[in-house]
Amino acid sequence: MSTNTVSVPHGEVLRSGANRTPDAVAAACLSRPRPFGLGRNAPPTATSVHQPAVLRRHPHLVRWSDVETDLDLLIDRAIAAIAEGEPIEDAILGHYVHIASLVRAVSFREGKLLEQAVERLAKANPNVLVLTQSLKLPLVKAAMEAVSGNDWNSLEGVKLDCEAPAKGSYTPDLIVVNRARHTAYILDLKRSLASYGDTSRLEELKVKMMAAAMVLPDWLYKTQKRLMVDAVEVAIVDGASRPSDHASGVWALSEIDDLLEIDGVAACMAELRRRFGQRVQQLLEAEALKALDLHRVPMAGTADMTAPTRPRINLNGPSRSFEEDRAARALDDDADRDEPGSDEASDAARDDDEPAPVFVRVGFARRRSH
Secondary structure: OOOOOOOOOOOOEOOOOOOOOHHHHHHHHHOOOOOEEEOOOOOOOOOOOOOOHHHOOOOEEOOHHHHHHHHHHHHHHHHHHHHHOOOOOOOOOHHHHHHHHHHHHHHHHHHHHHHHHHHHHHHHOOOEEEEOOOOOEEEEHHHHHHHHHOOHHHHOOEOOOOOOOEEEEEOOOEEEEEOOOOEEEEEEEEOOOHHHOOOOHHHHHHHHHHHHHHHHHHHHHHHOOOOOOOEEEEEEEEOOOOOOEHHHOEEEHHHHHHHHOEEOHHHHHHHHHHHHHHHHHHHHHHHHHHHOOOOOOOOOOOOOOOOOOOOOOOOOOOOOOHHHHHHHHHHHHHHHHHOOOOHHHHHHHHHHHOOOOOOOOOOOOOOOOO
16 A cells, blocks of 8 residues: 655655646736745745735634634733743842843743734634644754755755754744645744844844755654645744845734735734733833832821932931031021030031041052062
């Protein structure tokens, strides 16, 4: 008994346009912008014509009211996880360590929240399958060498064995499979790409994603119940929705409707981030007030409390400002003038208040003699 699979010999090009007419292939390529990838949905040439975004429509739709309960629950869980974090004492941050801990937790939890939200919203398209668990893809040596030493366009359709010798692995945030198109998407969701601007990390990430894309068809067939695809595309999704660069595989979160082929996903994600941001800011504000000791409110019958001020530091005298000290001395002088024979007493009292001069040596640092 023989089994027909999508496995092909090492390096063979997948014929993505099989069983399609030229008109059908052209229509599919022009239907929407594509992520940077391998196979039939690679980026069109410069002569291709794209439809304006306002005219782009998909057969599936999701509204915030349809998913509000589920997404609010995801926000609640993320906020609870952020608040439950127990910071480690830090001598530098002191009692502000709780704020720093919250900020670090927000960066991690926001990324997870975006992944969970995309998974939930993708259910509006029955043709889309989202994989989220056990996504460790091998970085096959041949794939890494091919991606590093060749132009990516020349590798279109190349498929490698996922069990070939590998050097490390890559775990994407999501793998989205469109079963109607027989296309898989490797998605890496970032809350923001701002920190990648002046580093080589973004290019290194792209190399790993492309190398993983070359083994993904074989990996899907062997690990996901013989799930077959004949095209793989990769996309780095920027949660901050800065200007995208589709030719380099960078997509704004506001364009995710086209990846999932569902209208309304981007609007739902924007509302999700807005609500999450409000909850995070409330959490940070409360923690900041605690750190500044401003969370206490005056009790009934007590004197009005004023905001605490920084204590004055006077290294050579009583803890009062120069202006207060000068005003106090002026009052003392006036009182002394009204009392005859009190000059000597006031001078003695003033001498007691004033600190004795301290000798301070100033110079270059010297080695101490033992």
